[in-house]
Amino acid sequence: MIEEHLLQSSFEPLLKQEIKDTGYLKKVKKGDHVIDPGLNKGDIPLVLSGILKVYRKEATGNEVLLYYLEKGETCAMSITCCLEQKPSEVKVIAETDVEIWMIPSVNLDRWVSKYPSFRRYVFQAYQTRFDELMQTIDSLVFTNMEERLMKYLLDTKQATASFEVVKTHREIANELNTSRVVVSRLLKKLERENKILQRRNCIEIL
Incomplete structure (x- = not known):
C-alpha cells in the first residue's frame, strides 16, 4: 500500500526510500483514537485509505471538529507541534476504518531541510487547512x-x-x-x- 502511494507522489527517490524504511503501517478501526491531546513527540499519520477526523478541545471542554484527513493527506497541526516540540493540541479519530503510514517525527526537521518536495508537501498541508479555516470563519460569521x-x-x-x-x-x-x-x-x-x-x-x- 505505501509503495503504491509513494509511486504516485512527487517525492524524491531517496525520500521515498526513507519514508518506506523508517515508517510503519497502522490499521485503525472506525472510532479509534490515532492521536490524543498532550501526546509528546508522536508519529505523524499519512493516510493511505479511509478518513480521519481532527478535533481541538476548547478551554470550556467542548470539542470542535477542525477538518477531515483523506487519502494522501497528513495532519498539519501534528506537524507543527512536532516541529516546535510541543505536546499535541489535537485529537485525531478514525471516521472510517483507516490504513495509515506512521512517520517518526524525529525525521521532520531533516526532511523539510533536505527535500524540497517534502517542504512543498508540508506547506501544501498548511495551505489546505488555512483555506478550510477561512471557510469555517466565513460560515460562522455570515451563515x-x-x-x-x-x-x-x-x-x-x-x-x-x-x-x-x-x-x-x-x-x-x-x-x-x-x-x-x-x-x-x-x-x-x-x-x-x-x-x-x-x-x-x-x-x-x-
Whole structure:
C-alpha cells in the first residue's frame, strides 16, 4: 500500500526510500483514537485509505471538529507541534476504518531541510487547512445554522464519498458546537424540504 502511494507522489527517490524504511503501517478501526491531546513527540499519520477526523478541545471542554484527513493527506497541526516540540493540541479519530503510514517525527526537521518536495508537501498541508479555516470563519460569521448544517452534511458526503451520513444527532451537534435539539429541528425541516431522508442514526442526502 505505501509503495503504491509513494509511486504516485512527487517525492524524491531517496525520500521515498526513507519514508518506506523508517515508517510503519497502522490499521485503525472506525472510532479509534490515532492521536490524543498532550501526546509528546508522536508519529505523524499519512493516510493511505479511509478518513480521519481532527478535533481541538476548547478551554470550556467542548470539542470542535477542525477538518477531515483523506487519502494522501497528513495532519498539519501534528506537524507543527512536532516541529516546535510541543505536546499535541489535537485529537485525531478514525471516521472510517483507516490504513495509515506512521512517520517518526524525529525525521521532520531533516526532511523539510533536505527535500524540497517534502517542504512543498508540508506547506501544501498548511495551505489546505488555512483555506478550510477561512471557510469555517466565513460560515460562522455570515451563515445561519441551517446553512452550516447543510454544508456540514455536504462536506461529510464529499469526504466519505457516500450520500449517507451515519451519525447521531448528538454527534452532529457536538461537531457543530450546538445543541442536539437545534440539530434535530433543522434536520426535520430539511427533510420536509426533501433535501434529506432520515433513518435511525443515518441521514441520506437527496
